[in-house]
Amino acid sequence: MNLRFLRGASCAIVFAAGLILPSSSLAQRPPGGGPPAGGRPTPGQNSDIFPTASLHVYVRGPDGSPIDQMALVTLFTWTNQMYRQSTTQGGNAEFDSIPPGQYTIQVIAPAYENAKENVEISFGGSTVLISLKPSSTGSPDGASSAPAIPILPPKVQKELNKAIEALRANKPGDAHSLLMDAYRHAPNHPQVNYLFGVYFSQTNDWREAKRSWEKAVSAYPRYLPALLSLGEAMLREGRPSDAASYFKRAVEAEPSSWRAHAHLAEAELRLSSLDEAVHDAERAIELGHSQAVAVQPLLARALGDQGKVERAIKILESYLQERPSDVDAKKALEALRAPLVVPAKVAVPAADPPQDPPPLPAFASASLLPSAWMPPDIDEKIPPVEPGVACPLDTVLSNASKHALELVGNVDRFTATESLKHELFSTAGLPSTLETRKFNYLVSIEQIRPGILSVEEYRDGSFSYEKFPDGIATLGLPSLVLVFHPAQVSNYDMTCEGLAKLSGGLAWQVHLRQRPDKPRTLRSYRIGAQSYPVSLRGRAWIAADTFQIVRLETDLVAPLPQIHLAGEHTAIEYGPVHFKRKNVDMWLPQSAEVYFDWRGRRIYRRHDFSNYLLFAVDENQKIAPPKTPDAGASGPSAETQKPR
Structure with a gap:
């Protein structure tokens, strides 16, 4: 995919369009399980031989009523190892088939202080009531209460x-x-x-x-x-x-x-x-x-x-x-x-001559000067996470991969109204020109055969890229989430940084980086007929209750000097779109922002998606507008229309 500038150049930024995925890597990673309770029988064993019990956890707010938002409830063994995790529904969480013994319950919820309580689970089962206190920071995301830096005019x-x-x-x-x-x-x-x-x-x-x-x-x-x-x-x-x-x-x-x-x-x-x-x-x-x-x-x-x-x-x-x-x-x-050589004993001078201090290290803070237009690098610092929360990475990745498979399996294509904002920045980091576009947007995601995915896009019914401002097309943004597809996930080193409190709930924070020994199939720049794959590193926020990808940010692993690409930053927000006939929620992009510094040109793009219409592989179905964390927040909305 490429487009032609009016001046004769051509460029397209391609996000996972036409992924070629090795069939040998289609198998999912096995989900991780908690460790056994310190030598006691583990869940799944014959309860006639090893009797087990159930645990009911009721999470209440300061007024004694069930909390409205989701809370993460973690069960630790007496050796302080994570055993099980669950999320609350209506303020309640249940654990079945638990060996009796001593445990610690940890509860984390947005806008509340974290809570811990020890419990003795008996053969007859146990019920625990945990009351949460409002967060002392007064911030749902756990932000610091330090005074903010004054805003300049x-x-x-x-x-x-x-x-x-x-x-x-x-x-x-x-x-x-x-x-x-x-x-x-x-x-x-x-x-x-x-x-x-x-x-x-x-x-x-x-x-x-x-x-x-x-x-x-x-x-x-x-x-x-x-x-x-x-x-x-x-x-x-x-x-x-x-x-x-x-x-x-x-x-x-x-x-x-x-x-x-x-x-x-x-x-x-x-x-x-x-x-x-x-x-x-x-x-x-x-x-x-x-x-x-x-x-x-x-x-x-x-x-x-x-x-x-x-x-x-x-x-x-x-x-x-x-x-x-x-x-x-x-x-x-x-x-x-x-080899270590012990020098012969020599006379030591009375005083050593003064020496200059060693040079400063290579990571000196001169590079702390912030960019006036591009967001900070994702690796500059880790966003806040809750201390002492065990992260079941294998379980998180396994469930995220299942959702990526569902996206390919349940969705043949979807349409939306795409609103595009294109802004150029001057060398001083100030906005200079602004253009807007609106498209009738269609995406088709298809697994052609095991191991090969095809992602195609149409705008206003054609492949025409000349409708993009400034002759640069940004393609395939919705498919960036396929980084968690079972055939892609092994191409990246992934680590769990912890549990983050977001305004809409709790999410596992996962860092990812392209492995140098694996193919780079997720992102490329195409200029004319030549394609330049790039390596990505990034961070994903995966909902703790549903394991859906809520937000995804990426940066380049390194600049691409052969095409004068100095930097790129992408941030995509995802939200649920309800599919009534199958009664499923497909998480699709609500917005996508792209910053790139190419050939000395500093460009910002924002894509907003609304009026979704989803096409399943076996039926056409109107969808409802996706839910947003805040009732008054804007987001994609559905309109009554029939597929053509």
């Missing part, structure tokens, strides 16, 4: 965005007058002072840079960029103890920031706090995924200093496979592999 923010882009281009001279204008309007704003600090650092005026960052932290003590920058300044001056103090504050302010943990590990290593350095380096790598690859040499240094040379060597070998041009890492690896 639109004109001031516009000037600040221009300054950000100038600083990102390392052009402090272009940023100075813009920052002065912003400072006159908001002299105590943390972002204004932080950016002034970046300006002074780029002009090598470190004294003024530190003063600006200190002012930002004074106005907003939890402002992460300023805390990291001050810590880096302390490292630059050879003061690791003072640096560690700032980095610890950064970790407290943003516990899910991989950069905060990575910087703290660097300071701890310089202080010879090796156990702490290893812990924070490992946490940074866990949080940052591919963004935190640069932390691996730091971890190897700390392990080497601990005497764990074999593990340090393995980490550096793995790191150099991905970054073979890192000369310092090669030297570190050679030093670790070299």
Whole structure:
């Protein structure tokens, strides 16, 4: 699929259109089960030999009535291992075939404090009533109660965005007058002072840079960029103890920031706090995924200093496979592999000459300068999740894969009204032109034969891509959810980050990344007759009760220099569409946003879908509008029409 620019170029962004899927990978992953209850009989065994019991959990709000929203109820064994999970219906959850014994019940629900209660389950069964307290944060998604950074007037923010882009281009001279204008309007704003600090650092005026960052932290003590920058300044001056103090504050302010943990590990290593350095380096790598690859040499240094040379060597070998041009890492690896030689005793001079502090690590926070138009990278930090909640990844992926199969099996095609917003941004990150389009949109998803899926789209009854603005077609967005199809899921490394509280309920938060040894079939850029597959990494939110994909975000694993693709970010929201005749809810896109930086052009696309009409493989059926979390929220709606 491609389109032709009026100027003669052609490009199409293709999302899983015409997937070729290996038939050998069609088998689903087996669902995961909870561990047995500490040596007791497990569910499914003969109850005549091993008697079991039932557990009824009633979840109530502060007024004693059943809570309206869904709650996740987890049952832990006496050894604190997750045994079973269930979600409430009308405030109730039931567990059958449970071996009697001691358990802990954990209940998590949006807008409420988490609750835990110990229970002794007897042979006759047990009933437990758990009352929830309203969340102290007052926020349904568990957001921090720290005061928000003041919002700047639109004109001031516009000037600040221009300054950000100038600083990102390392052009402090272009940023100075813009920052002065912003400072006159908001002299105590943390972002204004932080950016002034970046300006002074780029002009090598470190004294003024530190003063600006200190002012930002004074106005907003939890402002992460300023805390990291001050810590880096302390490292630059050879003061690791003072640096560690700032980095610890950064970790407290943003516990899910991989950069905060990575910087703290660097300071701890310089202080010879090796156990702490290893812990924070490992946490940074866990949080940052591919963004935190640069932390691996730091971890190897700390392990080497601990005497764990074999593990340090393995980490550096793995790191150099991905970054073979890192000369310092090669030297570190050679030093670790070299046999230990005890030097002869030599005279030690009375005093060592002063040495400059080691250079700052590769993950220095200069890259914290935010883009003025594109959302943050998905791996910059992990969105908040509930602490201490066990995630049954195999069960989550198995059920998500079933829904992907249902989409292909139950749906031959669906139609919708597609509203398209196309916006260009200037080099200063400001919107410059806006165009809109509306299409009669049809998608056909078909499994041609085992292992091969075909995804085709029509707009206003044809393949014509010239109707897209600016000569760029974004195709196949609804099929991005097929990343969870059993034939696709093995192409990605997937990890569960935890349970997230969303405004509409609870969702498992799953990180995904294309495996380098697997085919890239989900996304490609097509220019003329040439296609360029790209690797994706992303994050999905999967409903804890239904295991439907609620939201999906992706970024590129790496830029694509051969077509001058510097970056891309996609975010898709899904919602239920009820199919009356089969009494099923198909989760289809409500909206899709795409940002891409291609050939120096910064483009934002938003696709909204409404007036859905679903075609099943055996019947045509009008569908109802999908439900939305809030009664007043807008979303896709159905209209009375007959399929042609």
